[in-house]
Amino acid sequence: MSELSQIVKAYDIRGTVPQQWDERTAVALGRAFAQLLNASPERRDAVVIAHDMRATSPGLARAFAAGVGAEGLEVVDAGLGSTDMLYFASGVLDLPGAMFTASHNPAQYNGIKMCYPGARPIGQSTGLAEIRDRAQALLDAGEPAPADVAVQRRDLLSEYAAHLRTLVDLRKIRPLKVVVDAGNGMGGYTVPTVLGDAVHEALPLTIVPLYFELDGTFPNHEANPLDPANLVDLQRAVVEHGADLGLAFDGDADRCFVIDERGAAVSPSAITALVAVRELAKAPGSAIIHNLITSSAVPEIVREHGGEPIRTRVGHSFIKAEMARRNAIFGGEHSAHYYFRDFWFADTGMLAAMHLLAALGEQERPLSEFAAAYERYAASGEINSTVADQQAKLAEVRAAYPDATCDELDGLTLYFADGAWANLRPSNTEPLLRLNVEAPTADRMTSLRDEVLALVRR
Numbered sequence: 304m305s306e307l308s309q310i311v312k313a314y315d316i317r318g319t320v321p322q323q324w325d326e327r328t329a330v331a332l333g334r335a336f337a338q339l340l341n342a343s344p345e346r347r348d349a350v351v352i353a354h355d356m357r358a359t360s361p362g363l364a365r366a367f368a369a370g371v372g373a374e375g376l377e378v379v380d381a382g383l384g385s386t387d388m389l390y391f392a393s394g395v396l397d398l399p400g401a402m403f404t405a406s407h408n409p410a411q412y413n414g415i416k417m418c419y420p421g422a423r424p425i426g427q428s429t430g431l432a433e434i435r436d437r438a439q440a441l442l443d444a445g446e447p448a449p450a451d452v453a454v455q456r457r458d459l460l461s462e463y464a465a466h467l468r469t470l471v472d473l474r475k476i477r478p479l480k481v482v483v484d485a486g487n488g489m490g491g492y493t494v495p496t497v498l499g500d501a502v503h504e505a506l507p508l509t510i511v512p513l514y515f516e517l518d519g520t521f522p523n524h525e526a527n528p529l530d531p532a533n534l535v536d537l538q539r540a541v542v543e544h545g546a547d548l549g550l551a552f553d554g555d556a557d558r559c560f561v562i563d564e565r566g567a568a569v570s571p572s573a574i575t576a577l578v579a580v581r582e583l584a585k586a587p588g589s590a591i592i593h594n595l596i597t598s599s600a601v602p603e604i605v606r607e608h609g610g611e612p613i614r615t616r617v618g619h620s621f622i623k624a625e626m627a628r629r630n631a632i633f634g635g636e637h638s639a640h641y642y643f644r645d646f647w648f649a650d651t652g653m654l655a656a657m658h659l660l661a662a663l664g665e666q667e668r669p670l671s672e673f674a675a676a677y678e679r680y681a682a683s684g685e686i687n688s689t690v691a692d693q694q695a696k697l698a699e700v701r702a703a704y705p706d707a708t709c710d711e712l713d714g715l716t717l718y719f720a721d722g723a724w725a726n727l728r729p730s731n732t733e734p735l736l737r738l739n740v741e742a743p744t745a746d747r748m749t750s751l752r753d754e755v756l757a758l759v760r761r
Contacts, residue, residue, distance in 0.1 A: 306323075307324075307328070307435045307438055307439045307442070308435065308439075309323055310323050310324050310414075311427075311431060311432070311434075311435040312731075313426060313427050313618065313620070313731055314416075314424070314426045314427075314431075314618065314619060314620050315414055315415060315416045315417070315431075316332065316414050316415040316416075316417075316431075317405055317406075317408065317412060317413075317414035318412065318413075318414065319411045319412055320359045320363070320411065320412070320413045322411075324413075325363075326362055326363060326365075326366035326448075327366070327442070327448060328438070328442065329363045329364075329366035329367040329370065329415075330366045330367065330369055330370040330373075330448050330449065331370060331438040331439075331441040331442045331446070332367060332370065332415065332434065332438045333366065333367035333368060333369065333370025333371040333372075333373075333374075333401075334370035334371070334373055334374050334437070334438070334441055334446075335370075335433075335434045335435075335436075335437035335438035335441065336350070336367075336370075336371065336399075336401065336417060336434055337350065337370065337371045337373075337374030337375070337376045338374055338437050339430050339433055339434055339437065340376065340399055341374060341375070341376070343430075345399060345419045345420055345423075347376075347397065347398050347399060347420055348376065348377055349376055349377035349378060349379050349398055349455070350368075350371050350376055350377075350378055350379070350398060350399050350400065350401060351378075351379040351380075351381055351389070351392045351393055351396055351398045351399070351400045351401075351457075352364050352367065352368055352371075352378060352379070352380055352381065352389075352400070352401050352402075352403070352454075353380075353381040353382065353383070353384035353388060353389040353392065353400070353401075353402050353403070353459075354382070354383065354384070354402070354403035354404070355383070355384075355385075355402075355403065355404040355405075355488065355489050355519070355554060355555050356383065356487070356488065356489060356492070356517035356518065356519045357403075357404070357405065357410065357413055357519030358410075358519050358520075359413050359519075360403045360404070360413060360519070363403050363413055363415075364380075364401075364403045365451060366448075367401060367403070367415070368380065368451075368452055368454055369448065369449045369450065369451050369452050370449065371452070372449065372452025372453075373449035373452070377454075377455065378452060378454040378455065379392070379396065379398065379454070379455050379457050380454040380455065380456050380457065381457055381458070381459050382456065382458065383489070383492055383517075384402070384459065384460065384463075384489065384492070384493075385489040385490070385492070385493050385555055385556035385557060385653070386402045386404060386406070386416055386489075386555040386556065386557040387463075387556065387557045387646070387649065387650065387651035387652065387653060387654075388459060388460065388463045388493060389401075389402040389416070389418075390418065390422040390646065390647060390649035390650075390651070391422075391459065391462075391463045391466060391646070391647075391651075392457075392459050392463075393418050393419075393420060393421065393422040393647070394421055394422045394646070394647035394649070395459075395462065395466070397420045397421060398420055399417070399418060399419050399420055400417065400418045400422070401415050401416070401417050401418075402415065402416040402417075402555070403415055404416065404489075404554065404555040405554070406526075406553055406554050406555045406557070407525065407526050407527035407528075407529070407553040407554050407555075407558075408527075408554070409521070409525065410519055410520045410521055417430075417431070417434070418649075421647050422646075422647040422648070422649040423623075423627075423647075423648075424619065424620050424623045424624070426620035428620075429620070460492070460493065460496050461496060463493070463496075463497075464493070464496045464497040467497055467651075467653060467654055467657060468497070470643075470645050470646070470654060470657070471654065471657040471658055471660075471661050472661070473498075473506045473507070473508070473657060473660055473661055473664070474504065474506060474507070475507075476507055476660065476661060476663075476664025476665055477507065477664050477665075477667070478507045478508070478509070478664075479507065479508055479509070479547045479548070479660060479663065479664050480508075480509040480511065480544060480545065480546040480547050481498070481508055481509065481510055481511065481546060481547065481548055481549070481550060481660070482511040482513055482537060482540045482541050482544055482546045482548075482549040482550070482562075483498075483510055483511070483512060483513060483515075483549070483550045483551075483552070484513040484514055484528075484534075484536060484537040484540070484549065484550070484551040484552070485512070485513065485514050485515050485526075485552055485556070486514055486521065486523070486524060486525070486526030486527075486528070486533065486551065486552065486553065486554065487514045487515075487516055487517065487518040487519075487520075487521050487522065487523060487526065488517075488521075488526040488552060488553060488554035488555065488556055489517070489552070489554065489555050489556040490515075490552030490556040491512070491514065491515030491516060491517055492517060492556075493556055493653060494510065494512075494515070494552075494556075494653075495510075495512075495515075497653055497657075498510055498657075498660075507664070508660070511540065511544050511546060513536060513537060513540055514536075521554075523536065524536065526552075526553050526554035527553055527554070528551040528552070528553055528558065528559075528560035528639070529553075529558075529560070529638060529639070531568070533551070534551055534560065534562065534568060537549045537551050537562055538562055538566035538567075538568075539566070541562050541563075541564065541566050542565070542566045545564075546564065547564055547663065547669070547670060548561060548562060548563060548564060548659075548660075548663065548670045549561070549562035549566075550562075550656050552652060553652075556652060556653065557640070557650055557651065557652050558638065558639040558640055558650075558652045559639055559641075559652030559653065559655055559656045560639050561574055561656075561659060561670075563669070563670040563671040563674060564669045564670055564671060565671050567671065569670065569674045569678075570598065570678055570682065571597075571635065571636065571637050571638065571639040572597045572598035572600060572601055572635070572637060572677075572678075572682070573598070573600070573674050573677035573678045574635065574639070574641070574655060574659060574677075575593060575597055575601050575635025575636075575641070576598075576600055576601050576604040576605070576677040577658070577659065577662055577674070577677050578633060578635065578641060578655055578658045578659070579591045579601070579604065579605050579608070579610060579633055579635070580604065580608050581658050581661070581662060582632045582633040582643075583605070583608045583609060583610045583632070584608075585632070586632045587609050587610075588609055588610065588611070589610055589611070589630075589631065589632040589633075590610065590611045590612075590613050590629040590630065590631035590632070591605045591610045591611065591612050591613065591631060591632065591633050591634065591635075592613045592615055592622050592625050592626050592629070592631045592633070592634030592635070592642065593605075593612060593613070593614060593615070593634065593635055593636075594614070594615050594616065594617045594618075594621075594622065594636050594637065594713075595614050595615065595616065595617065595712055595713055595716060595726060596617060596637050596685075596726050596728075596739040597635060597636065597637050598678070598679070598680055598682060598741060599679070599680060599722065599724070599741060600677060600678065600679040600680060601635070602614070603679070604677065613625060613629055613631065614712070615634075615712075616712055616713040617636070617637075617713055617728060619636070619640055619642075619650060622634045622636065622640075622642055623642060623648055623649070623650075626642055626644065626648045627648050630644070631644065631648075632644045632645075635655075637685070637739070639652065639655075640652075641654070641655035680722075680741045680742060680743055680748075681741065681742055681743070681744060681745040681747070681748040681749075682739070682740070682741045682748065683738070683739060683740040683741070683748055683752045684739070685737050685738070685739050686737070686738045686739075686752070686756065687730075687735045687736070687737055687738075688735065688736050688738065688756065688759045688760050689733075689734055689735055690734060690735070690736050690759065691734065693729040693734070693735075693736055694729075696727075696736060696758075696759055697714065697715045697727055697729070697736070699758060700715060700717075700727060700755060700758050700759065701715055701717070703758055704717050704719075706720075707719055713726070713728055714726060714727050714728030714729055714736075714737075715727045719751075721742070721743060721747065722742065722743045723740070723741065723742035723743065723747055723748070723751050724740070724741055724742075725738065725739070725740045725751055725752075725755050726738070726739045726740075727755070727759070736759055738752070738755060738756060738759065740752040740755065
């Protein structure tokens with residue numbers, strides 16, 4: 304349980320409870336986080352904390368708060384919230400933050416996403432490794448757990464919703480019927496306030512709720528929309544209700560996936576291109592960030608609308624760092640993470656969903672027809688293969704295509720003269736290679752996909 308190297312990942316902390324970590328571990332991590340802050344220019348007098356609906360989240364958050372308090376910092380407790388609501392809290396209060404969630408992972412998992420003031424990310428190279436080492440030393444020394452600390456309770460849901468509504472005005476769009484699958488995650492908490500009329504002025508939206516009950520055991524399906532099996536209920540409901548579209552949020556509601564009126568999935572790359580066009584209309588000539596496995600349509604459309612596309616490695620820490628460095632107005636990933644300069648360069652699926660609703664509602668075409676302009680190529684989606692030697696296999700694949708142009712920004716990307724490309728990325732944590740293929744036609748994509756997979760798996 305005390306081996307923190309098993310649960311401290313590249314961008315966050317995540318593991319099973321209580322097998323890999325528990326409240327004692329959370330105390331040590333809270334102390335280590337506060338020690339890091341106290342020794343850095345990022346120090347503030349308090350840390351803001353929020354948690355998701357998992358049964359273990361409140362206890363872990365309380366224990367972490369006790370650790371923070373033991374190092375002399377105050378705690379602002381935002382209570383239940385989505386990860387992007389925690390980023391809002393960190394940004395608007397200018398405080399470092401900690402969100403207790405395991406996102407889309409199964410019920411037995413929990414984790415922490417930490418950030419500096421202004422929602423600036425903390426990853427392995429920007430403090431997370433130091434937090435791990437400090438916490439490990441505390442655990443190894445058997446430090447006694449501190450008493451509970453007094454916290455300042457702060458309900459930020461309404462403020463979060465109001466802020467999002469200042470960024471996208473949905474009041475004058477045509478009426479839309481929207482099925483929302485919250486997967487028993489935090490979307491069931493945030494959507495009624497952001498898109499409903501519980502607190503704010505009513506919008507021309509009819510929300511059909513699916514699995515809005517907060518339940519960290521995920522009784523209906525995993526809260527992971529990246530797996531097509533978890534979209535089936537939403538696809539069926541969109542068609543049955545004659546809805547204009549469907550939205551699926553993951554467990555901590557920082558990612559949003561989209562279903563059109565026919566029940567077909569709209570690719571995150573198409574959403575990236577669509578939102579990029581809207582953001583470029585506000586700030587012409589701005590930089591737009593996209594990772595290297597988003598569709599080629601994204602940089603093409605960005606250039607067509609006068610923007611500057613910037614290609615990055617996969618991973619939110621790389622995108623957030625590049626966004627800040629380039630002062631980019633927007634960034635998108637294939638995994639349905641969407642990043643906004645107007646949201647402290649942090650990711651928020653809710654704001655991306657609002658942009659989509661605005662774009663769709665400002666014209667009369669159905670989503671399938673409207674989104675087709677942003678989907679120009681056939682894509683394989685991500686396919687994982689277990690390999691014993693990742694680097695040897697990458698070299699083998701590279702040698703098989705001597706006429707292809709390649710780069711190694713993130714794994715191996717092969718570019719072909721007809722516009723097709725294939726990317727193979729090693730997993731950081733498992734003996735896997737992840738394949739993504741795109742081509743101008745479905746037949747070409749299928750043939751290239753099968754060729755590369757045969758090489759990887761032989």
